[in-house]
Amino acid sequence: xxxxxxxxxxxxxxxxxxxxxxxxxxxxxxxxxxxxxxxxxxxxxxxxxxxxxxxxxxxxxxxxxxxxxxxxxxxxxxxxxxxxxxxxxxxxxxxxxxxxxxxxxxxxxxxxxxxxxxxxxxxxxxxxxxxxxx
Numbered sequence: 001x002x003x004x005x006x007x008x009x010x011x012x013x014x015x016x017x018x019x020x021x022x023x024x025x026x027x028x029x030x031x032x033x034x035x036x037x038x039x040x041x042x043x044x045x046x047x048x049x050x051x052x053x054x055x056x057x058x059x060x061x062x063x064x065x066x067x068x069x070x071x072x073x074x075x076x077x078x079x080x081x082x083x084x085x086x087x088x089x090x091x092x093x094x095x096x097x098x099x100x101x102x103x104x105x106x107x108x109x110x111x112x113x114x115x116x117x118x119x120x121x122x123x124x125x126x127x128x129x130x131x132x133x134x
Contacts, residue, residue, distance in 0.1 A: 031064055031068070032068050033055075033070075033090075034053070034069075034072050034075075035069055036097075036098065054069065078109075
């Protein structure tokens with residue numbers, strides 16, 4: 001079986017995000033694709049090899065030199081939330097698992113959002129204070 005076909009079998013979903021999902025792509029834009037992999041996905045070098053080959057095949061089909069793949073299973077909450085908020089779903093192999101993932105991310109983000117807003121305000125106040133002391 002070809003590597004890109006094997007990786008399709010372990011994918012739960014693909015999501016476009018970044019400039020291509022928002023129609024702001026320019027001539028030097030890359031394609032950003034988020035992957036949610038099944039629990040039986042390969043790990044380590046084998047996963048890197050299969051992701052690289054998948055990125056190569058997607059780039060070749062789309063005529064684009066740069067395709068960035070990220071594994072949502074290993075990403076932090078804010079990036080996962082941003083992908084869900086701005087991305088476009090292009091492949092869904094298991095709707096129930098996708099919905100559980102989305103629910104977990106959105107629920108966790110809602111719990112974390114007040115802390116995030118506090119941190120952003122504190123950071124902004126520090127910048128303003130440093131700038132006014134110049």
